[in-house]
Amino acid sequence: MLGIAGTIPMEDVPLLTGRLTMADGDILIEGRRIPVNRGTSALIGAAVKTSEVLGTPQPFGYIVGDIGRGVGSRHLYKHLADTFAESAFHAFTFHYLQPIVHWHNRLQQVIHGMEKRPVLIADAGFMYVAKMSGHAPMYDLFTPDVGELAFLADEMAPHPFYTRGFILHEENRVPDLIARAYEHNNAARLLLVKGETDRLADREGILCEVDGPVEKAMEAIGGTGDTLTGIVSALICSGMNIKEAAAVAMKTNRRAGAYSRPTPATQVIDIIRHIPRALEDTLG
């Protein structure tokens, strides 16, 4: 089963745990209906749609409201630290959480003590804290965009906000940034870098690239990176190895985008609706 942990931008939502489904474009968990916006709800929407096509169990969610004050994130970190050792997920995706180093490290100690770890995937705030804590190599997959890759490549930056200018200027040299991230042990075992060309890489370099279909508007649409992370997470959980799952996910996400005929004003839910068709086409 796939586990997903993250926050949603609703201050009054307590910690919710349970199977995730979708109805009428909203996410359902523990009887609550959550609209799909960018962020973890977009990731969940993509993972649910992917699971439906694959016929695999729906993901299990750990969701809490947090509008940036960190209260919900702390609650979620604590719950995971208290319960994760007893879980039995095949893959687990950590997403929009406030980057809090000491809470990350508590959870990381729990995971280290597990006899059988899930495939560990991190994106967004949790990827930031994994890097800044110095424990990035314990993760199996990070899914940064090019700007976040520059942050991973800057061994001095504790947050993308502080990425040094000379590294930001290297953004058109993605292979160099990947090499630099690995050189300083600030990358997961594999990196899925989202951009005009999507790339999968490991310590040895680029493993595969997908550059079509091209929809330039996708860069402006909030949540398109989250959908890619959701698709690859569900594919990995279905039993695909990470490399195969990444290749399928990159093609599927781009196709779903193209099917939505996007403009920079398109909202991510309009792309999520096209994931089933895009995935079926990719899988042939």
Next chain:
Amino acid sequence: MSFLGFFRDKLTQGSPGDNGNADRGIMVFEHTGEVIQAEGALKRGGWEIRVMGPPPEIQSGCDLVIEFPLIERLNILRTLEKEGIPPLQMVPVTGPLLQPVDIFHVKDFGEYLMVRAANMKLTVEKATGMIVNVSGGGCPDVPYLASAMVGRSLGDAPSPREIGHTLCGYSLQLAYEETRRRCLV
């Protein structure tokens, strides 16, 4: 030891002016949101201040401090107390501070303009000034900011400074200011 306790100990080490900034101090706040509010209040008051990263030895990754002219310490403290956001600490600068990103990437989509600051992107419809998308970032206030800003015009949308809480929110503020500068001339 608590984070702030550690911070206080570190800040008492060294002497003012180690990096040639003997006339500058930093203000430490409990939350990034308070830094954002304090910056707004001080800039409105005409103070010469800069939002910076904390000294490297105490970084937790999500922190901002405000660099200020030490000579104005009392006046600035009075201003912030009046606003209800007094800093936890006001101390001399004793080492190099992290420089926030100051590079903007602008992409013209024809009818739309996208401005990126650090990891945050803001896209507006040129003809109307309507904010049509917010993307990037990884802190929990990003989806919150997006839901509050998308569908509203640059002129009446809440600014990230008002309702954001994190460094991603602060990055979006920079993109928002640059977009306003370009579109609301």
